[in-house]
Amino acid sequence: MxxxxxxxxxxxxxxxxxxxxxxxxxxxxxxxxDNYNFYEGKIIGIRNITSSHTAGRGGPVLINRNIPEVEYYKDNDTIRYDQGELRLVTNFELNEKVTILENKEDEYENKIYSLFYYWIDFNxxxxxxxxxxxxxxxxxxxxx
Known part of the structure; x- marks a missing residue:
């Protein structure tokens, strides 16, 4: 065997x-x-951010990214924040319902429960x- x-x-x-x-x-x-609480939320806005970076001898490199702005409800409070981390794909639409993960130990650490915001991370x-x-x-x- x-x-x-x-x-x-x-x-x-x-x-x-x-x-x-x-x-x-x-x-x-x-x-x-198990380290997160789950809340229902929605995408209330999508901001397009362009940043300029100098790459070696070449000219500046422009990087565009879409940052979803999220709203969710917790204990009769409305919480809004933007998910400003660099991700491979940001494919959310306005008013799309999403699940929000809030860290049980740090309520300011939030993630959108999706493929590229929770499951796949660069590191x-x-x-x-x-x-x-x-x-x-x-x-x-x-x-x-």
């Missing part, structure tokens, strides 16, 4: 590595949801890539 599992892992090292990293990532993200993607490379390298070099 162990021999068949070892042979499967060796023959499917990329798939196995991706499965291990994906399983760990999803487990940690689901466990992290986590980099860590997942490094974990994948480590596991894949371990399989290729040490499991024979």
């Amino acid at each position: 162990a021999s068949k599992l070892r042979q499967y892992i060796i023959n499917n090292s990329i798939t196995f590595s991706l499965f291990i990293v994906y399983s760990g990532f999803i487990f940690l993200k689901v466990e992290n949801l 986590e993607l980099i860590l997942c890539l490094l974990a994948f490379l480590f596991i894949y390298g371990y399989i290729k070099n040490f499991i024979k």
Whole structure:
């Protein structure tokens, strides 16, 4: 049995590595949801921000991003804030209903519960890539 599992892992090292990293990532993200309270809210505005950055010898680089402004209700209060973090995709529409995650320990730490605002973060993607490379390298070099 162990021999068949070892042979499967060796023959499917990329798939196995991706499965291990994906399983760990999803487990940690689901466990992290316990740290948040959930509230219903809506997108009340979308601001387009353009910033200029100098890149080496070239001229300035303009970066556009849309920042959703969110409103949600908590204990008969209306709370408004903007989700100003840089994200891969901001595809919200005006008056779209969203779920807001509010940190139980810090009520000023809020996130929109969506694919690119909760589930996928730049830093986590980099860590997942490094974990994948480590596991894949371990399989290729040490499991024979």
